[in-house]
Amino acid sequence: MTTTGESVTGSNLVTRTAGRPFRGGRRLPLDWVGAVPFLGYASLFLLLPTGIVLVGAFSSNEGGVILSNFGTLNQGYLIKSFVTSLTLSAVSAVVGAILGAALAYAVATGNPRGALRRMVSSACGVLAQFGGVTLAFAFIATIGGAGFITLWLQAHGLDIYARGVWLYELPGLVLVYLYFQIPLMVLVFLPALDGIRPQWREATESLGGNTWNYWRYIAGPLLMPAFLGATLLLFANGFSAYATAAALVSQGDAIVPIAIANLLSSETGLANPGEAKALAMGMIIIVAVVMFLYAVLQRRTARWLQ
Numbered sequence: 001m002t003t004t005g006e007s008v009t010g011s012n013l014v015t016r017t018a019g020r021p022f023r024g025g026r027r028l029p030l031d032w033v034g035a036v037p038f039l040g041y042a043s044l045f046l047l048l049p050t051g052i053v054l055v056g057a058f059s060s061n062e063g064g065v066i067l068s069n070f071g072t073l074n075q076g077y078l079i080k081s082f083v084t085s086l087t088l089s090a091v092s093a094v095v096g097a098i099l100g101a102a103l104a105y106a107v108a109t110g111n112p113r114g115a116l117r118r119m120v121s122s123a124c125g126v127l128a129q130f131g132g133v134t135l136a137f138a139f140i141a142t143i144g145g146a147g148f149i150t151l152w153l154q155a156h157g158l159d160i161y162a163r164g165v166w167l168y169e170l171p172g173l174v175l176v177y178l179y180f181q182i183p184l185m186v187l188v189f190l191p192a193l194d195g196i197r198p199q200w201r202e203a204t205e206s207l208g209g210n211t212w213n214y215w216r217y218i219a220g221p222l223l224m225p226a227f228l229g230a231t232l233l234l235f236a237n238g239f240s241a242y243a244t245a246a247a248l249v250s251q252g253d254a255i256v257p258i259a260i261a262n263l264l265s266s267e268t269g270l271a272n273p274g275e276a277k278a279l280a281m282g283m284i285i286i287v288a289v290v291m292f293l294y295a296v297l298q299r300r301t302a303r304w305l306q
Contacts, residue, residue: 100185124183136247192226229297
């Protein structure tokens with residue numbers, strides 16, 4: 001009897017010991033293990049480059065700590081580059097958001113499992129990533145100075161470049177950027193439109209409301225945070241784009257990414273990596289502010305999407 005009692009007591013002791021937390025009072029959770037690959041990826045391709053830029057912005061070519069690299073931000077051509085970049089990003093983001101939202105609404109009102117929605121979603125997924133030299137060449141070959149559409153219009157008495165070749169300036173860059181901004185808006189804004197319930201419109205009509213009342217007091221306030229958040233995302237996407245503009249604008253410092261590239265590799269011996277990283281630091285600050293506002297709006301949107 002004594003042996004049995006000791007055995008039971010020992011079993012209970014083992015059970016209690018196995019159920020105890022580790023030293024420190026809490027058991028180590030394992031939910032975070034699945035995020036380790038993502039954290040490693042983000043650290044390698046986001047945090048590490050950001051740290052390199054931060055250190056390089058305050059370093060001289062000899063390795064000392066200086067602040068003069070940020071003095072380049074006061075130069076006229078770099079201020080103009082920042083203004084052009086901000087204008088290009090803002091215009092392409094607003095226009096792309098409006099046109100993309102209209103296209104997303106047209107898709108959302110159709111059959112959610114129809115062929116049209118699948119085709120549009122697939123096309124937008126491809127076009128949103130379509131940029132760089134390929135996109136620039138496509139526009140040059142179609143509406144460039146010797147593009148086939150330009151020549152066809154000239155043959156019919158219409159010269160789209162009568163006042164100058166605007167394709168390689170700010171208006172042309174906005175047009176080219178819209179090619180990938182609009183599809184990105186469709187992909188980002190479509191889930192928010194799917195969250196709108198048809199019953200809400202029916203309830204509005206049953207209470208005597210019209211279409212204006214529905215969009216003014218119900219759908220509009222619900223979709224506005226998602227729309228503004230998507231617009232900020234488009235702004236950050238346009239502000240950080242480089243390859244497409246570099247392929248179109250081969251000379252000068254039209255936008256900040258091109259100015260950074262010229263400071264990193266100059267054929268005239270004017271390369272200055274420290275100044276380039278100071279410019280990159282300015283871009284990082286602007287993008288960080290934009291993405292913070294985007295995260296705030298997305299958190300508000302997620303409340304009613306759930």
